[in-house]
Every structure is written in structure tokens, then in C-alpha cells.
Amino acid sequence: MSNKTTAIGHSNIAFIKYWGNRDAKLRIPLNDSISMNLDALTTTTTVAFDDALDQDIVQLDDQPADEKTAARVREHLTRVRALAHIETRARVASRNNFPAAAGLASSASAFAALSVAAARAAGLDLSERELSILARQGSGSAARSIPGGFVEWLAAKDVNYTSEQSYARTLMPPDAWALTDVIALVSPDAKKVGSTEGHAAAPSSPFLAERLARLPMRYHHVRRQTLAKNLTRLGPDLEAEAIELHMLAMTSQPPIFYWAPGTVRVLDAVRAWRAEGLEAYYTLDAGPNVHILVAQQDAAELARRVRALEGVQDVLTSGPGGAARVSEDHLF
């Protein structure tokens, strides 16, 4: 199959969170966000459009995808078909290099890889910005996994916003700062409430408006301290942002609780170790696992301590990752 294309996308961890959409269908967020791509956490996806197919075929980790996931992938393929003015159905195979059951199942790396592979397989030659806009519509945080390194994703600001206004761009390349993410896996369960439902529920929290009013100041500070590579000044805002995300979720209607008992144990431990001089700061996505940001030279010691905590099932370590890219290692 001549159009067969494979791409690799990295997961990312947000410093400033995406929580709530201005336009849920287009996934245009309520606020700008900042993240770091994760070198060690990838999705590899192969796409081939084939005239012989009468429907899209979607495989994840060598199994047929569940219906909900398959439908979301088909919708994304249809966006690509519309851009390429084709009707052809595709075969898609995708694999994560981290355990799917770890609760890290990453729609960011998945939709970044799918966007790069499907666009090229369909004969499109999209710019990084166009790929980010495309990936965003599959999963918001995937917009940030298209460019490399430390990334910011801009919300559309105009009253008459358009989809083209919301895309991600590199703030700083991955090799600019050897910041390390030590990920404590505290629950093997797939998360109960997906981010998409979380975004939809966000406006029901009485605190969302207050957050959005205050966020530009925190954003500015996080952006500046990221560029300054100053973990000491960045860290407290990373933690405040994570707590705020979960506070919003817990105060939504209906409330969403992502934390597990192990989550609280890890947060307590990080605070205690920091008081003793091991400088590390936590953040969390919409799930129970804890991401701990630390200087590269402290990562091994931190990982050793995290592994010994009760309730921690596994620990992954990652430095900053590059952009989503084409690969020659096809999955079929």
C-alpha cells in the first residue's frame, strides 16, 4: 500500500491545564495552556487508505478498538478525508509503549500520531500549525503533542473565533532543559470519568469563572519561569494549578473525584521530601497518578523513594520529548 504512513506522538504533561471548552465540538479551549512533551511515553500509529475497504478498521494494541474509541478515530479520519477531498476508508493500527491499563492512556499522543500519519497517508502536506489544529479536534491536549519540547496552546481570543486561531507552538526545544517527570502509578484502573465529560462539566463549578479571571497572571508566570528554566519559581504554580483542576472537578455537578488513596500519599511524601531538601513538585491530570517534576540529577533518587511508597504500583521516568514525527517502523 503506497500511502501507508506511520507516525510517533509523545504524551504531554500540562503545567497550565486545559479544563473546559469554549466550543466543545471544535475543542476550542476556554484558556491557553502550557505543557512538556514526554520523551518516554509514545503512541505509534500506522494508517493506510485503501479503496478495497468499505469501512474504517481500527486496531489498538493488536485488538479491535472498542466501539467508542473506534467511533472517535473514524470521526478524525473523516476530518482528514474532508481536507484531502477523498472518501476512501482506512486501516489504522496503534500501539502505546506504556501499559494501557496504567491509567495513563493518552489521547494526546494517540491523536497527535493519528493526525500526522493520516494526513500524510491522505496525501496532505500540512504545516505544524495545521497539524496542531487538526489534532486538537480529535483531543484537545493532542494539539500540544504536535510541536516538540515545552509547548503553549493558544485559545482563540476573538469574539468571532475560528478554528484556525487555536493551535500549539514550541516555547522551548526539548534539549533546552533536562527537567524530568517521575510518574507514580497509583491505580491500575482506567479512569472512570473521561476528560471530555470533565470539560463539559467544568462550567457547573461555581469556581470556574474565578479561575478564568485569575489564570492569565499564573499563565504569564509559568511561561516566564519555564523559559527561565527555574524549577524553584515554577514549582509552586505547578502544584497550585493541579489542585485547582481537581477542585474544579470535585465541585462540578455531578462531582468528579479522580484521586485514589495512593494519590494523597504521594502528594504528602513529595511535600515532606521537599522540606528535607529534595526539590520536586507534583502535578496531576484527570486521573489518580501523580507526575513529579524534578531536576534530572535528582530523578533517580526521587524514583527510588516513590517506588517504596505504599500504594505505588509502578514508576515511569521521562525527560522532555520531541515533536510528533513520521517513522518507517510500520505496525502492519
Ligand code: DP6
Ligand atoms: C486534565 O485533551 O484529554 O489532562 O479534548 O476531551 O480529549 P479531550 O480532553 P483531553 O483533556 C486533558 C485534560 C487534562 C489537562 C491538560 O492536559 O491540559
